[in-house]
Amino acid sequence: MTEALQKTYQLRFSGVEEYRRQVWQVLTENFFQKYVAKVAAILDLGCGWGEFINHIQTGEKYGMDLNPDSGQRLNPEVTFLHQNCSARWQLPDGRLDMVFTSNFFEHLPSKDHLSRTLQQAKRCLKPGGRILYLGPNIRYLPGSYWDFWDHHIPLTHLLLMEILRMSDFQVERCIPRFLPYTMAGEKRPSLRLVRWYLKLPIAWRVFGRQFLVLGRNGG
Template identity: 30%
Template sequence: MLAKEEVISGYDSVVALYPHIPPLSHWRSWEYAAYQRYRLDGRVLDLGCGDGQYFRLIWPQATDVVGVDMNPGVAELGRQSGVYRAVHIAPAHQVPEPDASFDHVFANCSLEHMDHLDAVLAEIHRCLKPGGTLLCSVVTDRFVEWSLLPNLVAMAGFAEASASLQKDFLDYHHLANPLSVGDWAKRFSQAGLVAEEHVPILPKCNSGIFLLMDALWHVKRKAGGEMGDVIFPFLSANENFPAGFRKVFAGVLDMETDWQDCSGAVFLVRKPG
């Protein structure tokens, strides 16, 4: 279980990347804090690599890294980052690398979005050396259950609007696998992998604030785009926002009473051998 000081330290590290996108800096702070308990040495596969900036922040010592992303534009940003020796444009269940060629696989907040989860996990098993590990962050079933904005709108009597908001939110995130911690462990096991431990991230109060911010950010505007297109320039114009939001974040952490029941988790999973 993480301590408040670890999570706030995580915010202090990630805020440089996302100073005026509070839902992103909030979630990434928890992930960063959990990842600090682990190391990635040797050859690493970054599954769903994105532009590489967050990977560089977490693992500055990693030098032998291969990225995989389905989006050609994002993969090109990864190539330009200098983080990766190579970046493949490929689905996560079809990695063009030899068997047993990686010491570690890293999958940050990506497995829950993948349509072919069992095939992806089988591919991770194939790519890992015996004894190698998968380090990943995932969402749990609480991510859907605790979706605050649709729930509040439903309580106000607007069931149709609530359903629309929830659908748009889930469609935006392409949330294919919002599994419980136990079900994640089962899916790893079915692929021949062993979930050795997990760190819960974002308990109920933090989840509620994050899910409310994130849902509001992605609400569709009638004129096109999303509400974040309006919120971002407003926050960006205030140089005091990152420090001010840090205080809000610390206050929400003080409100937590159960740090085990969470909407996310960071897993350490091993291939036996």
């Protein structure tokens, strides 16, 4: 499993690593930072190569991934948790203010793994803590959603909201169409265009293929 993850990352993202880093810096500064307090404790679940957690400004940072290469790419202030996310997390109860995860849940092998992962998120979040998820919406990607061999769970914004509520989270915000699909291909919009796009929600309704859902831990 570990070797497969390492190979997948290398094949999929080699050559676009610097561009991805720059795009995530724009996304973090111009959109996601408003959801994260500067003194918060945050976990990047399925942190990959650290594109989000390395850029977000906050007090206490954790990154979790099964890929051991992830730990080598995280900034020194990020604590790396190398583990299966559906097993008990290496964090105490109520440690976190936020769990952020991007393009990750669809890679879990089953809905049961997703349910157990959300149970761990709830345990480790403070009462009122939040979970913020960004991911591909199969409703708007009926074919290309399956172009990645490691996509297992078909997700829509409605499905994720339902499982969050079943896990005793309250849904605070849902954007069914937010960002375009993927940075694994050859298309590389300019950073100026990315900044412009974030300021125009009307464009999200046309080009958005990923959804955003924000949930709150009810305690």
